[in-house]
Amino acid sequence: MSSELIRYKDICVDFHGSRLFSKFNLIVNQGDKLILKGRSGSGKSTLLKILLGILHVDDGEIFYRGRKVSASNIWDIRKEIAYVSQDTDIGEGIVKDLINEIFSFDHNRGRKYHRKRNSLIEYFGLDRSIVYKKFEDLSGGEKQRICIIISVLLGKEIFLLDEVTSALDPELKEKVVDFFLENEDWTLLVVSHDNTWDRVAMDEIFVDGCEINA
Amino acid sequence: MPDEISYTGLFFGFLLLIIPLLIMRYVRLNMGKESLTAIFRMTIQLFLAGLFLTFVFDMNNPVLNLLWFFLMVSFAAFESVQRQEMDLKSLYIPTLGAFLGGTFLILMYVNLFVIDLANVFEAPYLIPIGGILLGNSLGGTIIGVGNFYSSLKRNENRYVSRLSFGAGMNEALMPYVRKGLRSSLKPAVGDISTIGIVHLPGMMSGQLIAGASPILAIKYQIAVMVSVYVSTVTCVTLAIFLTSRICFDEYGILNDQVFRNTPDVS
Structure with a gap:
């Protein structure tokens, strides 16, 4: 039986003085693999950001595991959701140090990640020496894969993936898509213009501003 | 006592200003009026300070001395918020707290243990040394806090991604705290x-002119340099953490309203 994980209820968001969404509704169940579609600027990324409390809604509510998302529980919710954003701008410095610092956060401390990190680096077609390079010197595609690897290493089961395959070549796109779809327990909320995601049956949600019900 | 400077002497001092004015005229740098206004302001301010300090030193009343010091602190806090182009109403109190914590406690420590004063509120120590600590911490805080918020605003994505990687607010802010401190x-x-x-x-230099032995002068200088350094670090750190309680909303997202001159997008 699938259980409800995330519910967008009558979400309204204003942006630059005009209404981006009015009364957007969506239910995401555990294990769902949803892809958000719509023209650019329609607010797909915004939907991911408001779930993480990075942007705030002007009206409506979001529920996470049945509880209304608020300032008091957003910190715990963020710890359960992996978010890979489209800008891949996660910091600067040596990749290894960046990753180590993330795993020194109170919440992540004690999590074993070195071996898995190395195997993911190989799986995604990167050279192991990449961890000694500076993050800011990497190519767009390399940055995307490092961000994906970090999100996986954190051991979460809900993924918000915002255009995470855009800078990858077709073969790698397939690999990334396979990797995420393989795991039945994982819940995915994907924003992508890549049709690689389309070859599998993912539920498509069309975001175009008004009165969406799914 | 050092040699007296007569008013004629001061006049000759001002006469030196002809040099920059001639240079500005030659290179057509339009800063003459601005410079002269600043120098005029400085002169008036220092004369007033001289008169007032004469009074404060003559009285040498602990309460009055402290009051004068707190007046300096409150002015420093005002100047700091103002120069960072941030909202005075919401940020004044935390900034004031930072300057008080970073200068007053260290000043008391220096007077008590380093200079070993019987009365730590003695005007000739409290006010000049307090002023040195404040002046330097003010400079450091303007640079450090300014850098902290400007790099946060410039790289907000990185901050947000750290939040999504499971960081608490302080953990997510660390790279920016480091940057701010380093710059100051x-x-x-x-x-x-x-x-x-x-x-x-x-x-x-002042002590040497006043006839103190060079060794005494350097001992004071060493003590002052160390305390200036400590109080700058303390003020910048306190100012960052105390103001960040107000500059972020409960979701840990930067609250744009605390910045003045933020272009309004809507």
């Missing part, structure tokens, strides 16, 4: 390491 301490460390070779600092 670099000039301080540079000053410390060139002192005595490149320049003799104002306080030491």
Whole structure:
């Protein structure tokens, strides 16, 4: 039986003085693999950001595991959701140090990640020496894969993936898509213009501003 | 006692200003009026300070001395918020707290343990040393806090991604705290390491002119340099953490309203 994980209820968001969404509704169940579609600027990324409390809604509510998302529980919710954003701008410095610092956060401390990190680096077609390079010197595609690897290493089961395959070549796109779809327990909320995601049956949600019900 | 400067002497001092004015005229730099206004303001301010300090020193009343010091602190906090172009109403109190914590406690410690004063509120120590600590911490805080918020605003994505990687607010802010502190301490460390070779600092020069022995003057200078460094670090750190309680909303997202001159997008 699938259980409800995330519910967008009558979400309204204003942006630059005009209404981006009015009364957007969506239910995401555990294990769902949803892809958000719509023209650019329609607010797909915004939907991911408001779930993480990075942007705030002007009206409506979001529920996470049945509880209304608020300032008091957003910190715990963020710890359960992996978010890979489209800008891949996660910091600067040596990749290894960046990753180590993330795993020194109170919440992540004690999590074993070195071996898995190395195997993911190989799986995604990167050279192991990449961890000694500076993050800011990497190519767009390399940055995307490092961000994906970090999100996986954190051991979460809900993924918000915002255009995470855009800078990858077709073969790698397939690999990334396979990797995420393989795991039945994982819940995915994907924003992508890549049709690689389309070859599998993912539920498509069309975001175009008004009165969406799914 | 050092030689008296007569008003004629001061006049000759002002006469030196002809040099920059001629240079500005030659290179057509339009800063003459601005410079003269600043110098005029400085002169009036210092005369008033002189009159007032004469009174404060004559009284040498602990309450009055402290009051004068707190007046300086409150002005420093005002100047700091103002120069960072941030909202005065919401940020004044935390900034004031930072300056009080970073200068007053260290000043008391220095007076008590380093200079070993019987009365730590003695005007000739409290006010000048307090002023040195404040002046330097103010400079450091304007640079450090300014850098903290400007790099946060420039790289907000990185901050947000750290939040999504499971960081608590302080954990997510650490790279920005490091950047802010580094930017404010670099000039301080540079000053410390060139002192005595490149320049003799104002306080030491003052003591030498007043006839103190060079060894006494350098001891004071060493104590002052160390306390300036400590109080700059403390003020910048306190100012960052205390203001961040107000500059972020409960979701840990930067609250744009605390910045003045933020272009309104809507």
